[in-house]
Amino acid sequence: MGYLARFDDPTGERHGGLPTFNYRHAPKGLSTRRQLAARGLTPGRQPIAAQIRWRCGRRFAYLYRDDLAQAKRPATDAQLAALLKAHVAQCICPTCGREYPHYIPRSLGECLACHENGGPMSSYPTADGEYVGYGDAVYLDGGRYAVIEDVSADEPMVLIADPETGEQEWVWAADCYADPDNDPDYINTAEEDQ
Known part of the structure; x- marks a missing residue:
């Protein structure tokens, strides 16, 4: 980055009244937004104090006074x-x-x-004719209860997870039965009564 005399305009008479400096030649007490942000500050509502220019004037950054900068408000x-x-x-x-x-x-x-x-591959028919997809609750042969974690895009298979053990396995959608309420938190009271 070379020093260009045309960007050395501390009074701003050649740049519409805005003091202009070369890259890395700004006076102390002036900072860019990024420099202020790195220190946890923001320009607030103060006006632009000056600018720096480089790359033949194609790039520029506005400068703000450090003494008027305010602390950033934390996000709520x-x-x-x-x-x-x-x-x-x-x-x-x-x-x-x-x-x-x-x-x-x-x-x-x-x-x-x-x-x-060419479209959603999110559901497949079960043994009882219901369509199930990601997040649905299903029953398997033998009364095992599981939640669908993923759906295969290539074959009618679903990845199920046992809510008690967390074990996962791929099974054919046709081997599943839809939960009557389709609620992952559903507990089959009929199985508990036995």
Whole structure:
């Protein structure tokens, strides 16, 4: 980065009244927004005090007075909750409703499985004819109760998790029976009575 004399304008007469300096040549007591943020400060409502320019004037950054900077306000619980809610919403496929540990690509508007298969691959018919998908509660032969953790995009199989042991296994959807209430917290009272 070379020093350009045209950017050395401390009075601002060549730059519309805004004092202008070369990159790394700003006087003490002036900082950019990022420099203030690194110290936990914000410009507040103070006006722009000066600017720095570099790369033949194509790049610039505004400078603010350090003595007028204010401490940043911490985010409230409601703001943090809203940010978390927005993050979760960006991880849920709108087509199949499956939640992923990463953002859904905005260019596709849906998860890769739905995009590649031309539609939702989120549910399959069970032995009793009901359609089940991610998050649904099902029963297996022998009365075992489980919750669907994932759905295969290639075959009519579901990944189930035993709520008591946490063990997971892939099973054919046709070997499952839908929970009458489709509630993962549902407890089969008929089995308890036996």
